[in-house]
Amino acid sequence: MPYVNIKVTGGREAPSKEQKAELIKGATDLLARVLNKNPATTVVIIEEVDMDNWGMAGESVTERRKKG
Amino acid sequence: MPYVNIKVTGGREAPSKEQKAELIKGATDLLARVLNKNPATTVVIIEEVDMDNWGMAGESVTERRKKG
Amino acid sequence: MPYVNIKVTGGREAPSKEQKAELIKGATDLLARVLNKNPATTVVIIEEVDMDNWGMAGESVTERRKKG
Amino acid sequence: MPYVNIKVTGGREAPSKEQKAELIKGATDLLARVLNKNPATTVVIIEEVDMDNWGMAGESVTERRKKG
Amino acid sequence: MPYVNIKVTGGREAPSKEQKAELIKGATDLLARVLNKNPATTVVIIEEVDMDNWGMAGESVTERRKKG
Amino acid sequence: MPYVNIKVTGGREAPSKEQKAELIKGATDLLARVLNKNPATTVVIIEEVDMDNWGMAGESVTERRKKG
Structure with missing residues (x-):
């Protein structure tokens, strides 16, 4: 009966x-x-989740991806 | 003050x-x-939730619906 | 196949x-x-949810309940 | 390591x-x-969250916004 | 960067x-x-999740488990 | 009308x-x-969230804290 929620970009x-x-x-x-x-x-x-809507280390994934 | 979250296909x-x-x-x-x-x-x-993104019994709702 | 999550104090x-x-x-x-x-x-x-852990209008429910 | 989820209209x-x-x-x-x-x-x-999908006080935000 | 939430009894x-x-x-x-x-x-x-707090088919897991 | 959920250890x-x-x-x-x-x-x-119940990099926070 488990419930699993997976969020990805x-x-x-x-x-x-x-x-x-x-x-x-x-x-x-x-x-x-x-x-x-x-x-x-x-x-x-x-x-x-849209990359503008996901943040890590204080910035969006959009910004993180730009830095490579 | 309750919070209710309802997820449907x-x-x-x-x-x-x-x-x-x-x-x-x-x-x-x-x-x-x-x-x-x-x-x-x-x-x-x-x-x-998109039917490709919802799984039950190990397969997506998209697949389940095909089987009727 | 819906999923319902209800949070209450x-x-x-x-x-x-x-x-x-x-x-x-x-x-x-x-x-x-x-x-x-x-x-x-x-x-x-x-x-x-513990009343210290639920906030509304910028304060916890614990504080709100004190004010009646 | 915190996880913060923010839902807005x-x-x-x-x-x-x-x-x-x-x-x-x-x-x-x-x-x-x-x-x-x-x-x-x-x-x-x-x-x-779409304004039709968010309710407060028993009605959707769409309806609430109409009333101003 | 995925986030996985697993709920079990x-x-x-x-x-x-x-x-x-x-x-x-x-x-x-x-x-x-x-x-x-x-x-x-x-x-x-x-x-x-406490078995009284998890429902399926309209009844709690506590009740379901009693029926075996 | 926003809803904010904060999960911490x-x-x-x-x-x-x-x-x-x-x-x-x-x-x-x-x-x-x-x-x-x-x-x-x-x-x-x-x-x-209990430190046994929170994982990052494939191991629980309990294990991560041990390693300092």
């Missing part, structure tokens, strides 16, 4: 449909393997 | 403006009825 | 077990009524 | 890129000042 | 310290493998 | 009541200053 860094499917499968398997959770009721929600 | 399954208004009203009423919470300070946020 | 204001059951039932019914969502896969998570 | 009320940068900087500084948290590992995520 | 079903470490490692590895995300900046937060 | 690193009040005041002021948001309807929720 979107836009040009957004995961493809196939990658999202892998994340869903991988997170569900992880909960089944480590905690024996039932995959049937495991929920995974992926959120894509 | 978006895209072609997205709620209409009227349905969103009903969810907001209904969730606010629920908190007032059960816990006597003040509607004036009850916050409701609805998030629409 | 805890401590001496925490909902009873019966009230939590009513919130779970009420939120699940709301999604079924308004959006025709399947109750079987509707998840509701209630979080109780 | 989007659409025509959405913050500009510069305002987002200020929010990220400001939240990171706040955690450093009050709790001596390391800015390098402070994460800030800003989410813009 | 707590109390007598709470994961052990070792299991939590496995979840953190596993989620970080998943993001590195599928999306090539840098493990150094991947954040994982595990939340344990 | 708890336990022996938990903020004091005074520090929580400063975070609430500071976050509310930040939103008022940058986006001209009304402090009266700004909500701030602080969550304290």
